[in-house]
């Protein structure tokens with residue numbers, strides 16, 4: 001911040017196993033988004049390193065990093081980040097266009113993903129015609145459509161009511177179990193915390209506790 005240095009994350013040392021359903025929990029400003037953004041290569045750490053699926057991301061070229069993101073990472077943002085001029089179908093299809101997947105295969109994957117989130121009847125709608133819960137479900141379908149290995153979900157229920165939050169969490173839990181997708185959430189929502197099998201509490205950029213229900 002100008003000449004003043006601010007440490008958003010300090011001495012963080014965490015590792016996640018494939019198939020984990022885990023979350024960073026902590027008050028606003030505790031460093032959750034910074035952590036997810038570093039894993040997703042949207043932000044670069046000043047010190048230390050992040051290794052994602054065996055790749056030390058600061059050592060990857062921009063092209064290799066984009067490849068890793070396009071193939072294996074799914075992002076779910078608090079504010080959905082859907083493209084307003086595109087339909088639901090087109091929003092979900094976009095990651096597959098980046099992968100240059102053939103059309104027939106794309107169509108199958110998009111329809112499957114929209115079925116997972118229960119939105120097959122809204123294929124032709126645009127984001128402005130949907131509720132917040134529906135928009136968030138589209139963003140989950142978009143994150144899941146390529147069956148990524150890792151999903152980074154930054155406060156995915158922050159704009160949702162209890163009913164929609166539970167539906168969305170049930171969907172993600174199902175995908176975690178069926179596809180072995182690793183989920184890392186950031187949240188301070190009790191409704192999300194109930195579902196997590198591992199809860200990492202952050203405070204002022206440091207880990208204050210790390211509780212794993214699924215010790216194995």
Ligand SMILES: Nc1ncnc2c1ncn2[C@@H]1O[C@H](COP(=O)(O)OP(=O)(O)O)[C@@H](O)[C@H]1O
Pocket residue numbers: 001006007008026027028029030031032033034035186
């Ligand atoms: N680029 C930046 N420059 C200065 N401070 C930042 C920057 N990014 C984040 N911060 C600060 O780092 C802290 C952690 O932010 P963030 O990771 O967004 O927390 P959370 O997601 O837990 O609310 C906040 O106090 C925020 O203001």
Ligand SMILES: [Mg+2]
Pocket residue numbers: 032033034154186
């Ligand atoms: Mg945040």
